[in-house]
Amino acid sequence: MDTTAFVALLSSVLFTIGVLGVLLRRSALLIFMSVELMLNAANLAFVSFAHRWNQLDGQVIVFFVMAVAAAEVAVGLALIVTIFRTKRSTNVDELSALRG
Amino acid sequence: MADLIVLVLLGAVSVASALGLLLSRNAIYAALFLVLNFGVGAVIYLLLNAPFLAVVQVSVYAGAIMVLFLFVIMLLGAERLSPAEDPPGASFQRPLAIGLGAALLGLAAYVLFIRQPAAIAPATPIDSSPTAVGLALFGDYLFPFEVISVLLLVAMIGAVILTRDR
Numbered sequence: 001m002d003t004t005a006f007v008a009l010l011s012s013v014l015f016t017i018g019v020l021g022v023l024l025r026r027s028a029l030l031i032f033m034s035v036e037l038m039l040n041a042a043n044l045a046f047v048s049f050a051h052r053w054n055q056l057d058g059q060v061i062v063f064f065v066m067a068v069a070a071a072e073v074a075v076g077l078a079l080i081v082t083i084f085r086t087k088r089s090t091n092v093d094e095l096s097a098l099r100g
Numbered sequence: 101m102a103d104l105i106v107l108v109l110l111g112a113v114s115v116a117s118a119l120g121l122l123l124s125r126n127a128i129y130a131a132l133f134l135v136l137n138f139g140v141g142a143v144i145y146l147l148l149n150a151p152f153l154a155v156v157q158v159s160v161y162a163g164a165i166m167v168l169f170l171f172v173i174m175l176l177g178a179e180r181l182s183p184a185e186d187p188p189g190a191s192f193q194r195p196l197a198i199g200l201g202a203a204l205l206g207l208a209a210y211v212l213f214i215r216q217p218a219a220i221a222p223a224t225p226i227d228s229s230p231t232a233v234g235l236a237l238f239g240d241y242l243f244p245f246e247v248i249s250v251l252l253l254v255a256m257i258g259a260v261i262l263t264r265d266r
Contacts, residue, residue, distance in 0.1 A: 003103055005213065007144065010111040012208035014137075016201050017118040023197035027181050029127050029173060033134050036165065037118055040141055043153075051148040054226045056236050059150050063237065066160050067248045071255035073165050077172045078262035084176050 007048035014041035028080050028090040032073070039069050103147060110147075114140045127179045131169050138162040152230040 014037060021034025043062045050058025084090055117140065120133035138161045145154040173179055226232070237245050 003107060003148075006104060006107055006111065007148065008212045009209065010107075010114060010144075012205060012212065013115055014118050015208065016205040017115070017122055019204060020197060020201045021122050023200070024122070024194060025181075027127065027178070029169070029178060030121075030130055030181065033121060033130060033169065036134065036161075037121060037137065040138060040161070044141060044144065047145055047148050047150050047153060051150070054224065056226060056228060056232060057240075059153055059228060059233055060236050060241050062150075062153055063156065063233070064241075064244060064248060066156060067252060070160060070165060071251050073168055074255045074259040075262070077168055078259040081172060081176065082262050084178070090176065090178050 004048050004052040008045055011041045011045040011048065014038075014044065026091050026093055028083070028092050028095075031092065032076055032080070036069065036073070039065060107144065107147060110140050110144055114144075125181055127173045127181055128170065131166055131173060134169075135162050135166045138166070149225065149228050151228070152233045155230075 018034045018036075018038035018041060021037065022031050025031055025034065043065055046058040046062045046065070050056065080090060083095065087094060114137055117133045117137040121130045121137065124130040124133060138157060142154040142157040142162070145151075145157060
């Protein structure tokens, strides 16, 4: 097994753990962290294939993914803080109403 | 070969910290496991000839994003997760999720390993120094770069407006 195959396998395992985190955890914060784990797994695959094919484009895409993840975290955490103010909870099972 | 041994050790730490995130009962511990995972990811980037991304990973992901996470967890006092984690009537969800996760992993492994690559890569390693990445960012990728800056501005304004006291 060469380096690229191993990192690709590691990336798919990390992505699966992230998906399981989204499916199994109830806290919105933990679900959010699992999404970050999935983004990181995808980044790992990008860098690994950029290394394999001797291209710089994969690394540039990872840079953009990181910037989008930063924007997403800022807005998502603001939403969680706002929801916590009215619901007193970050449990997604209790968030069943559309109105605040 | 030495690279592969180091990668296997790093991969073990990475998977262990991801499982720690998945199974942790305390949100602070989960966030710290994720910081460890991002740190290991930065070392893997270094091994894969991406020094710029390794530094950005540490400063943006493990630094800024996770500090924001820890800040919000402590601000809300939401670190204890145990009481509301297992609601009644959701017992079918766990085996279903694990089965779906196994199917996803199998599918990813099939796509990555059963199908062989079509051609062999050129053997000459490229220059992946921060200078080269910067030239690519401000050359071919100038327009996405500018769009990203607008996106960050919009996200910042959105976060401020969402959390403003009315």
